[in-house]
Amino acid sequence: MWIADNKPETVSPTVIAIGWLDIEHPYPTGPVDEAVYRKLIELCKMNHGFYATAGNHTCNLCQFDGVHDYGDVYIPGNGFLYIFPKMITHYINIHWYQPPHAFCQAVLQCPPINSMEYKKAFLSNGGREFMKQLNKI
Ligand SMILES: [Zn+2]
Numbered sequence: 001m002w003i004a005d006n007k008p009e010t011v012s013p014t015v016i017a018i019g020w021l022d023i024e025h026p027y028p029t030g031p032v033d034e035a036v037y038r039k040l041i042e043l044c045k046m047n048h049g050f051y052a053t054a055g056n057h058t059c060n061l062c063q064f065d066g067v068h069d070y071g072d073v074y075i076p077g078n079g080f081l082y083i084f085p086k087m088i089t090h091y092i093n094i095h096w097y098q099p100p101h102a103f104c105q106a107v108l109q110c111p112p113i114n115s116m117e118y119k120k121a122f123l124s125n126g127g128r129e130f131m132k133q134l135n136k137i
Pocket of ligand 1 (some may be wrong): 067
């Protein structure tokens with residue numbers, strides 16, 4: 001599934017999509033601060049205790065044998081949430097994807113996903129509205 005960077009995803013207008021790439025759509029490329037990449041790897045290893053994510057992703061930017069990954073990650077933005085596929089680290093490392101600067105800042109500032117600080121930041125930056133939306137489905 002392709003979603004343009006910084007566009008609301010379908011579930012909730014308080015959730016902004018980053019890194020939903022597809023070979024059919026051009027994407028920004030360039031160097032990324034290694035600290036951002038390393039922090040993303042760390043965030044992707046953690047589980048959201050209170051909201052299970054789902055989503056199978058297959059990279060179609062790879063010429064052959066596109067890698068598979070599973071799961072999405074939510075991090076607090078400034079008044080909204082970002083959602084990105086765990087595949088984002090592959091896109092950055094192998095395909096030189098360059099996420100928006102504001103997103104990279106949010107990554108660096110994101111508390112550990114299992115922490116109370118994260119839960120508070122999640123809820124106060126669109127998470128509450130998002131959880132209400134989910135309950136409607
Ligand atoms: Zn790939």
